[in-house]
Amino acid sequence: MADDKCHAVFFSRSKFGPMASDRESLVQADYIKITDKKWLCVARSIERDTHPIKPEVVRLQYFRCQQVEQIDNDLHTIGFSNIDFGGYFPAYLMNMIMSSMIQGGKRNGYKVYQKIQGKIDRGEPFDKKGLGADGKM
Secondary structure (H helix, E strand, C coil): CCCCCCEEEEEEEECCHHHCCEEEEEEEEEEEEEECCEEEEEEEECCCCCCCCCCCEEECEEEEEEEEEEECCEEEEEEEEEEECCCCCCHHHHHHHHHHHHHHHHHHHHHHHHHHHHHHHHCCCCCCCCCCCCCCC
16 A cells, blocks of 8 residues: 555455365555545556466456545445456356455445545545545545
C-alpha cells in the first residue's frame, strides 16, 4: 500500500486441492478521487519481474471497477468485475468459490461503507485523501 493509501499491489496464491491447479493473482488497485464526494476504484491484473509466474500454478486474470459516491446523507456504489481463473476448473468448485467470494466481498465492503456512512452521519470531516483526521477510513 502506498503512503497516500490510493495505490496498492496485492499478491495471492490459492490451493484448490487435487481437482485443480493452484491459482495466483497479482493485482494493482488504484483509488481515484473524482470529486470530494465521489471515488473510483480500478483493480486489474498486472505482471511484474518481482513476482514471475511459476510453472506449477495458473495466473488468473482480474478486473474490477467500482464507483462510490455520497449523495445527500447516503452512500451509493455501483461496480462490475470479471475473473478468469484460466485453464480447466471444475464447475462445482467454481460455484463454491464464487459464492464464498461474493459473500465475503459484500461483508467486507459493507463494513467499510458503514464506517464511511458513520462519518457522514456524525458530520466528521474527511481529509484530502478521503480519510479521517486520524488517517483511517
